[in-house]
Each structure stands twice: as C-alpha cells, then as structure tokens.
Amino acid sequence: MYSKWDKWLFTQVDNTALVLFRMIFGLLIACEAFGSIALGAVRRLFIEPDFTFTFIGFEFLEPLPGNWMYVLYSIMGIAGLMVMVGYKYRMAIIFYAISWAYVYLLQKSSYNNHCYLLMLLNFIMIFLPANRSTSIDARLDDSYRKEHMSRWIYAFIITFIWIVYAYASIAKFYPDWLDGSFAKYLMSTRGKSFEILQHDWSHQAILYFGLFFDLLIVPFLLWKKTRWIAIIASIFFHIFNSIVFQIGIFPYLALSFLLFFFSTEVLHKRLIWKKAYYAAAEVIVPKTKPVILFCTVTFLITMFLLPLRHWVIKDDVLWTEEGHRLSWRMMLRSRSGYGTFYVVDKENGKKMPVHVNQYLSKKQQRSVQSKPDFIWQFAQKLEEIYAEEGKEIEVYADIKVSINGRPRKQLTDPTVDLTQEEWSHFKHHSWIMPSSLYEEKQLD
Template structure:
C-alpha cells in the first residue's frame, strides 16, 4: 500500500513538473519558476488535483450563449402570453414557499414588470458575454425572487434554469465568445479549472438521474400511467394511428418504460466517450418528442443545449476545421496561424498572453482549488443529492405522489395525472351548527392560483390561515374550516385525501408527520381493468362517468343542484357494499352491483359504507366539470377549463 501511494505521489509530481516545463518554455527563466508540490489536500487529494487541472472553456462558453438565448426567449414568451398579469395581479391572496412565508413582500404589478425587464436584460447581456458574471448574478437573483413571489407557479423547469444561471455566475463562462474576452485581456485566457465544466455536467446528470428514479413506481412501471391516459388523448385527436385500446396501451407502456430507461441511463451515455454520440441522438429524439407532444415551453431546447457541455474540446476544434474546408475559405499562412491560436487547445495547460512572457519574475505554483470553492462545491453537490430524497423523512404510510410532500425541488416531473375536488365547510361561530360553503375563487385568488391550490395541501393551509387570521372579527372571517378533499390519482376513483373532521386552521404545516392526510386505499381493492372496461363502454355510449370510492364505515353526504345542467344522474356500485339514504330520513337502501340507482336533484342524500370499502360510479348527462360544480365542489377540470379560456381571451386582446 505504501508503494502504491508513493507511485501515485510520483505520478502527481511528474504531471505538474510537466506543467512547469511548459511554463519554462514560455517564460524562458527556469530559476524564476517555482512549481509547488509540497502542499497537499488532506481530503481526497487526487480529486481536488483533478478538479484543479485546466481544461478548455469552450463547452461552457458555448452553453452560456445558447442558455442566454433560451432564457431571453423564455421571458419574451411570458410577456407575450400575459403571464405576469395572470400570475401576479393578485385579487387578495399571495401564496409563498415555507421559508419565505413572511419574508417576501408582495409588490405592485408595476414592480413585477420592472423585475421581469431586468431578467430579460440580464439574459441578453449574459448571452453576449457582457459583464458575464454580473449579468448571471443579476439574472439568478431577480429570477429566483420573481418565482419566489408565488408558490402556485412552481415548475421544475424554472428551478433548473435558476441552478444553471447560478453556475454561470460563479464560473468563468465568459472566457470565450463574449464581449468581455475582447474588452479585457485578463479574461482572454481560454481555459478554466476542471471543476467548472464538471459541475455543469453534474447538474445535468442529477436532473436526468433523479427523474428516472422517480419513475420507478407502481403506476409508471406496472400500469403505464399516466402516460397511457395522456397518449389516449393525443391519439384520439389525430387520424393516423388507430385509437384501439390495445394500440393505446402499447404506446403508453413504450413511452413509460422508454422514459424511465432514458432518464436513468442517459447520464452514463453522455459521460462515456464511447457511447456519447448515441446519447446525443437519444436526447434529440426524446426532447423533440416532448416538445411536440406536451408543449412544455423552452425546457426541451435548453436540455438539448446542455449536450454542448459533454462535447470534448477536440471535437470543437475538428468541427471548426471541417467548417472552414466546407466553405472553401482561401486564407494565407498568417491567417491560418491566427485562427489556430483562437481554436481551443486540447492540452490541459493554461494558455498565456504573449505580453506576459516579458515578465521574467512571475512565479507559478501547482493549480489548487481554493477553500471557498470547495465549500461551494460541497454545498451544491450535497443539496442536489439530498433534496430529492427528503420525502423519505416525511409520512411513511403513503407515497410522495399521493401526499406531494417532498415532491418539489426533486426532479419529479410529469408523474401524476390528478383530478381534485374541494368543498370547504366553514363556521362563523364556534358554537353554531350552521355551516356554509365558500366559493374561494370569487375574491380571494385568481383562477391560476385556485387551479394550483387544490392540488397542493400546503397552499390549502395557507388559504385557510389567510381566511381565518388576516381579517379577524370581520363578518366574513370564519372561526373554523373543514375540508372535503377528494383526489383521483392516475385514473383511480376519487377517494378522500384529508380527514374531513380536522379543523385545518389548527394544522401545523411544518409537521413532518401529517396525520391529517389520509393514506391511499390499497390498489389491490381496485380492479383497474374493470374500470377501464366501464369507461370505454360509456365513452362509446357518450355517457360521462365519475368513479368514487370510500373506506369502511364512512359517509359521503352530498347533493346535486338542478342548475348544473345535469338532468339525469344515476349511481351504481362497482365493488363492495354501498348504501343510500336521504339526509333527513332513516330508510336505507343497498345499491346492488349492476343496477343504476336514480339520484334526485336538489335533494341532500348520503352514500355510506359498512364493513367493507366500496367503489361506485355516477353516470350523468353533463360534462364532469359541471357535474362536480353541481355538487358545490371546486374541481380541477373546471378551473383548468376556465383558466385556459381566460388566457385565450387575454391573448386576443393583445
């Protein structure tokens, strides 16, 4: 072992003596050059020596140009689609992240527009390389503040953009293809320490890898959901691919398993020199397909530009030479020499300015990674390795896809197809038995906020806190609020998401053991094939269907307004035992499987279970959004439809 350490030490010293010999040739004064090999890192010296080695800066410089262009287009799209008004023109309520609930001041809409223009300007200067680090710092600061203003607009893509901008701010991405490199000779060095290129690669690989790990769940692997449902909608809207259940299933499973394999292993392909071209090909297919299938903005194109980070410098050099030969340029020897000097070198040595060679007293030492850089790298790497796993510390009885605690900042992208129903029961007097149902979209929030709120329990608690404490003593401020929240996850029947007997104003949002959230009913009680068969038959009959399920000894009390547009509503039991009675009556009737039981309109009734859970379905002659609205339930489908209509009208006005 001692012999191996000595050999490793000798190799390290030899490598850096070779760097010293190159510097001697440049400066011509061996006595004035000192190559330090005595300083050693205590923790993993081989790693820090490797990260300190100089490499060409062309990959991160090219990426900076394309990333800046992508961010410029990203902000222009936000302005063109009236996103600023739709997101930040708050009627009353503003949602915040847990660490910023009381620390972010809600500004006027004019201030938000000014910040948006600052983001746009900094993205342009970052792209052209003018004050590169300062531009990136302004971009990431204003962009993070912009997104921290409103939690309901959280997006994994925005989180990824902020991380990339942060890396540009702390690295030397302006060494090439920048105005800075022309204005400042000190910036004209075309190499950077290896840690600067490696940290970008780490960020991209982490994003891919944890997205793949998140897909390793029952719905994605075994059921092929939600991809099968999404592909069904896409296939039904075109006439090329036959929309048979078998074809839809095959495409759904192909997309699911293909996405899992791609995300999990694409990082290995990109890092491997042998398989890198194949990895580039797969990323092209994957991201272009995502763009046309899901319309997810600039993210696919930004991910494609990250391929530049994995291209070896010699490939850029060879590509530039081939480009010159293709365009058939006629250049003389001096021009060729000038071009060669500007092509990045493949040697792991620092390029030096010729003017510096006149200074014979300059002393050089072995490249090292400073302590503050080590601390930054340790914090950055640790954050991105631990944050995607923090959901393991939360509730143990349900998956993160059900509770969504630990879902954000974890690269859990496009895993859930959710439908949520919300009915709030509020009391103005704690001693009163009288409750009322509040339409939360009337004055408290805009449509986008409401659409995101009912899918995020933290936002529900923020709403309850605002409603009960921000206007104490007001005749409209309730003293207690309970919620009926029903959730359908990836095609499952609606089932209760939270305990309807819990007063939400008394819930601690920072408690990791969220026992007020009900666990998901085990999937072995659900016959997914039977539900799909019923859905398919009713779709062919043009009969909308809504599936519900309830646990043992539970009661679902509801009603249906006759103004909802539904004239004929029936209920049928699919599995288990389901009973029916009027709200003010004692007579109960068992709803037998296979028999459609008619439901009277504008009459309160109860559906309840006894010893076993039950699954039932409603058949109605109106669309699902109106059906749920007629039950005084706020539905995600209804809010999404109203939001898209409002956005289209706003775009027409522009």
C-alpha cells in the first residue's frame, strides 16, 4: 500500500506541459546564445576587457583565448536547438548548463537575477524527463517514450516559481518603492519615447501593479476562478517589461511558466493534439524516491533561505549590496557612483591616482565606481598588477554613490587599505560607510 504522500507525489500525470516548456526553453536559450554574439555581448564582456570580474571565489576562471568565446556561444546555441527538438537532450542540456554556469560565474558586470534563474533552470532541466515525448530521442527509440511524469515535478516547479515571485515582491517593501520615488526615477530614464510613463498616475500604477503582481500571481494562477485574470496580467506585465526595459529572453521565459498552470487536457488539445494523451493516473514510486525527495527539499529550502541572509548582515542591503545577489531583488534600485582609486608605493610612500579607464571597459567602470564587491576586487587586481612589476602597494578608494537618483554620499572609507581587507559573503565589511539613505526624509 502506498502512503498518502506517495499517492500525491508519484501519481502519474500527462507530461504535455513539461514537453512544451522544453521546446520553448530550448528555443530561448538558443536565442540567448546566438543573440549574445549578434548583439555584441560576447565581445563587450569577454573579448574587449583585459580581465573580467568573476564572482568572488571563482577567480580561477578565465575567458577562452582569442575568439574561442564566440565558438563556445555558437555551440551553446546549437545545444539549445537540440534541447528544443529533444535530440541527444541530456548531453545538450548538460553542456549548456555547464557552459552557462561558466560564463555566468566568469563575469558579473552584466549581472541580473535573470541570468541566475537561467543557470538554476539549466541544471534543473538536466534531471527532468522533458524529452520522453514529442522529441527526436523518443522517435529514435520507442522504448524510451513516455507520455507521463510524476506529479511531484509540477509541485517542485510551481513552488520554485512561487519563491522567486514572492521574494521579488517582498523586496519591494522599502521606502523608495512604496512612496513611488523609484518608479518615478526609473521611468525618467526611459526618455521621451515613453512619454506616457512620465505621469504621476503611471508611477502609481507601476508601484502597485509591480508589488501585487509578484505577490499574488502564483496564488491567482493556482485558483481556477482567478486564473485567466492572472494570465492576462502576466502577458501584460512581461510584454511591458520586454518593450520598456529590453531585458532579453526573460519575459518570454517567465511567460512559458504559465504552461504549468493550464489543464493538461487543454494544452494537449490546443497545442500538441498529435501527442498521445495520458489519463491512467497510475502511482509509480521510483526506487530513487529518497534521493528525489532529499534533493528537491534541499534545493527549495536553500532557495528559501538565501534571500534572507541580508537580514543578518549589518546595515541596509540597498546601500551595502551585501546579500543583494541570489536574492530575487529584481528591478529594485539604481546605483551610480563616482570617485578615485589611489595606490601608495610602500617603498617610497608616493601616492598616485589610478586612471581606471586604462584598466577597465566602460561597463566595468560603472560597477567599480558603485558596487562594494567590485571595488574590493579591483583593489586586489591592482595589487596583482603592481606585484608583477615588482612593487608593493596599498590601495585606497574614495567612492561616492547615488541610490535612486539621490545626491551622492560617501560609500567607502578612504583611509582603509583594501589590499589588507578580506571578503566575506555573510558578514558586513567595516570599510563600507554607514548608510544615511533616509536621513533627509527623517529630517523632513
């Protein structure tokens, strides 16, 4: 006899949603790879810079020499198409997952949560039976074909999506979002081509729609009475983001998640009617059940806990950025900075300003003059460069930063030698000056 949980988790359901998601996902990751070549992202991020800013702890990663990064992205694009049609699926998705993790960890100058989400989805898709139907793999080997999957896959994907959206909403509960000032500032950067977005009513609409969409979208999709409202809202929300912010494949990837909320009968009838439909509802508990449960629960708990870590780190994450990444803090703030790095020759005590444009691309410069981890990494890089010339130096950074269009405030302590500082992912760094973001509001 099966337990209640076994019956719920391992009842077999039709796999049309997963099959369709595989097709869309494969097409989108192929577009991401080929588009990165065509739009110049590979050149800007890996070919032109003298070095890249890796995620801290992955400094051993280096771009492939010469033009080989173009070759890598080309093969990634082909692998994406193989995922789409389900040919040599496992090999293709493993290759893409490892390659994307490599390029993701190799540079963070163009970091956003969408890239992080894509990395996680790549690895998740390795373990899902997404090519068992409507694929070249299944056509070549009929014994491999299956028209069903375990219900736990639905539960896992929906829970993961819910975590992402929920934290995106929770992060918006901060003063600049709630008073509409960030929406106003963000829309002001869109220019005259989006004149309708420059009105106060549009800022208020963005404020509330953005907040409640992320908070309620998954519950509304799960409840049949509100599902179509949520679907229409999703289409509007993500197409709006695609047009206004031009954020690549992510809006369309987000829309593809809707497949897991539709009835499998509807999806089958409307989209893949030639596929055999499964309705037997057998209970098949695999021998790997303990491994499946351990891995899925561990992953979901990690996804739940990671975004909370900034609460145990001193000061405001909006200012320090400590705990900002890997936390689904999306479209939440704008940072810009300006300042100077100084090196002091330990032998003669001579202090010299650093011309960052001699070392960094324009995109890298924007991050190095506004984000603490980039500032720290650049100091370490300067120490390495001077060490190769046989010189021992100290590095100081005098950086002022503006958050959401505010006047610049001092971010770094200019008296601290950053070459002597260690970096930690889970604690505050004392050379980051205390936040004073809301002092002017409190005085008012």
